[in-house]
Amino acid sequence: GAGVSQSPRYKVAKRGQDVALRCDPISGHVSLFWYQQALGQGPEFLTYFQNEAQLDKSGLPSDRFFAERPEGSVSTLKIQRTQQEDSAVYLCASSLAQGRNEKLFFGSGTQLSVL
Amino acid sequence: DQQVKQNSPSLSVQEGRISILNCDYTNSMFDYFLWYKKYPAEGPTFLISISSIKDKNEDGRFTVFLNKSAKHLSLHIVPSQPGDSAVYFCAASLYKLSFGAGTTVTVRA
Numbered sequence: 001g002a003g004v005s006q007s008p009r010y011k012v013a014k015r016g017q018d019v020a021l022r023c024d025p026i027s028g029h030v031s032l033f034w035y036q037q038a039l040g041q042g043p044e045f046l047t048y049f050q051n052e053a054q055l056d057k058s059g060l061p062s063d064r065f066f067a068e069r070p071e072g073s074v075s076t077l078k079i080q081r082t083q084q085e086d087s088a089v090y091l092c093a094s095s096l097a098q099g100r101n102e103k104l105f106f107g108s109g110t111q112l113s114v115l
Numbered sequence: 116d117q118q119v120k121q122n123s124p125s126l127s128v129q130e131g132r133i134s135i136l137n138c139d140y141t142n143s144m145f146d147y148f149l150w151y152k153k154y155p156a157e158g159p160t161f162l163i164s165i166s167s168i169k170d171k172n173e174d175g176r177f178t179v180f181l182n183k184s185a186k187h188l189s190l191h192i193v194p195s196q197p198g199d200s201a202v203y204f205c206a207a208s209l210y211k212l213s214f215g216a217g218t219t220v221t222v223r224a
Contacts, residue, residue: 004158033211033212035214040216040217041216041217042119042121042204042206042214042215042216042217043159043204043212043214044214045211045212045213048210048211056211091158091159093158103149103161103164104161104212105161106151106158106159106160107158108156108157108158109158
């Protein structure tokens with residue numbers, strides 16, 4: 001596809017439910033990032049992949065959050081036992097190279113609402 | 116710990132006039148700075164960037180200025196157009212981006 005694709009676009013979950021958010025990066029992009037954006041705030045870093053390797057997961061807020069990119073392309077962010085504070089927009093971004101100073105291309109995000 | 120701050124949550128400007136957005140950062144290790152623009156229900160899109168070895172970068176109506184000693188950057192939009200109405204995020208890079216909270220720009224006709 002032409003851009004970063006995320007699904008679902010919207011997700012409503014009951015507290016305690018597990019959710020899985022999918023990201024299809026731009027084809028050939030090596031780097032993949034997940035960000036969390038709370039209402040009225042800027043995106044906050046969650047985790048970073050270079051191909052299939054998860055090189056930085058320092059932003060994951062708890063062990064309920066798990067991300068994977070097993071074949072170095074599609075990535076899934078999984079949140080177990082969702083809590084109300086998990087409600088946010090989850091943004092995926094990719095970039096072509098693995099070096100520094102590469103601009104990121106963002107998807108439209110998944111808006112998660114936990115009731 | 117907010118390493119990138121945008122202290123003006125909103126800005127209203129007349130069409131045709133200049134929009135100036137400001138951003139401050141605390142980490143002197145940042146070496147690359149970017150501005151992203153975001154429309155409702157869309158992801159942020161890249162607007163313009165600047166390396167820490169420069170103090171100015173221009174792209175059409177958009178100019179970014181970097182003052183490293185003050186740890187400050189600004190985005191100038193001249194002239195402002197109605198389509199510029201959006202949320203603008205400042206970001207700073209080590210390899211991952213740290214974002215400010217955003218400034219909502221409204222361009223009045």
